Amino acid sequence: MNVKILPLNASEYALLGFLKAGPCHGYELHRKLTEPDGAGMIWGIKISNMYAQLDKLERRGLISGRLLENEQRPARTQYSLTAAGKQLFEEWLHQPVRHPRDFRHFFFLQLFFLSQYEPEALDSLVERQLELCQAWQQNLLAARESSSNSIDFADLTNRFRHSQIQSMIDWLFWIKSEKIKIKPK
Amino acid sequence: MNVKILPLNASEYALLGFLKAGPCHGYELHRKLTEPDGAGMIWGIKISNMYAQLDKLERRGLISGRLLENEQRPARTQYSLTAAGKQLFEEWLHQPVRHPRDFRHFFFLQLFFLSQYEPEALDSLVERQLELCQAWQQNLLAARESSSNSIDFADLTNRFRHSQIQSMIDWLFWIKSEKIKIKPK
DNA sequence: TTTACCTATTCAATTAGTGAATATTCATCC
DNA sequence: GGATGAATATTCACTAATTGAATAGGTAAA
Structure with a gap:
């Protein structure tokens, strides 16, 4: 089987x-x-x-x-x-999502259902997702090559990922700090 | 056929x-x-x-x-x-990419090949992509519902998309303003 | 000379995805 | 009241995407 x-x-x-x-x-x-x-x-x-x-x-x-x-x-x-x-x-x-590529599809869905079924658990999920995002950032910074005057493809992608994740972090902070109540449909 | x-x-x-x-x-x-x-x-x-x-x-x-x-x-x-x-x-x-979801896969590939085959065309592509990104932002702002005190799912996704695209724009400006030479591998 | 890894491609099988087909019910218009 | 079309509800046949394994010769090292 x-x-x-x-x-x-x-x-x-x-x-x-x-x-x-x-x-x-x-x-x-x-x-x-x-x-x-x-x-x-x-x-x-x-x-x-x-x-x-x-x-x-x-x-x-x-x-x-x-x-x-x-x-x-x-x-x-x-x-x-x-x-x-x-x-x-x-x-x-x-469970917060483990990889940035899942953020868009999975985390949103989790917010969607949590806001309907268990709104009191939203803060905790947002908080733990935030921590994961920050860990992703650390990994990207650690992977940056020693600075040279010329930029290669690895630098481009590293910077891009970093800035995309930063935007997730900002958005999570927005949710958190505004004490947003997500209106169940 | x-x-x-x-x-x-x-x-x-x-x-x-x-x-x-x-x-x-x-x-x-x-x-x-x-x-x-x-x-x-x-x-x-x-x-x-x-x-x-x-x-x-x-x-x-x-x-x-x-x-x-x-x-x-x-x-x-x-x-x-x-x-x-x-x-x-x-x-x-x-051609700049027409939809945000293509940015990651297609635009990067375009940078990759342009930097090898036609580096003098990089500035122009970046510039046109920037304009498209800014148009996406306008559309998102236009689609925002009149503000109410409660946030719904449409607001969440709109804000998220907006901030993801803003991060693309920032990154494109970084490429542009630093007059970055992408090192061909 | 056996082992193991590298080169190079193909195949069979599974899984995902699409459009069209089927069939019943409901509303509307003449 | 009968025709038309939209909404409900699911299935089917086909194509495309994806995977793991199979094949098979070459090279290097023990």
Whole structure:
């Protein structure tokens, strides 16, 4: 068997997150996923792709679906979080992202769900993410080559990354210092 | 027929870019692509994936390969840029990126190749990219909702994007004002 | 001469992603 | 009341992207 645990991507965590609020079927989940004022601000996903992700999550035992028939509407499959799914989501939700490239997709999603489900935990996540960002900065500074008069490609990328992360830090401070209350949609 | 022209991704442009220096075979191209002080700073690519990209570029008529046999080494396929490939690369090389998400992958690659092939064109590209970045900023400011005391998710993402782009702008100014000479590797 | 690593490419298999197809219900217009 | 089209809900077939392993000869060193 030897099931290789591939990490979930952002929209899969989002599916778990929306299902935490209660059972739901694919079509409705897709509407939530793409709502222009919500998760849809972060990325887009085609509906057929999302159905494939639901299958994948079910195969991994994180959600389970059952067919609802016998209604006014076309048959639909209602999915619910399993205990495993709930646990995975909760763990993920409170972990700051480990790499800058994940910031945009994952950290935003964490803010999104935390502000809905557990707003009192927001400060702590922001704080720990801030510390990680500052550690990234230190690593970049440490990696800078001894200054010479000519700039090479490594210098360019180092400076760029540093300034991108600085902008994350500034933004996190803004959230923190303004004691921002994120309005749940 | 009806060939849908999918846009090339960063590593495919990089392949065209390296082939502009002269014919080369896959294994060597992969070494260039992943050189830790060069393009390898921007992304990674598995070698089997790169061979698939070479096939794709050949099918699209941007490069052409011929088998070199009769040597000391294992047989290899030497690729060269076609006229169409050269033209596509040159056009791309001088166009600033149209969307912030491309900045990291594409703009860096453009700097990389321009600094090697046409350093006198660097200033102009930086200048035009700067203008585009400033236009992105204007759009974000225009999209900001009338201020209220509560912050919603749209505000968070708008502020974040704005600050990320500001960091690009700062970095471009740094390149520009320091009259930086990028050292070709 | 065996071992191990470097060169060079290909292949089979998996996973991701897209567009179109299917099928039912609902609202609206003539 | 019947036609038309939009909304609901999911599936399917196809293509593209990605990965790990397989193949196979060459070189260097023990």
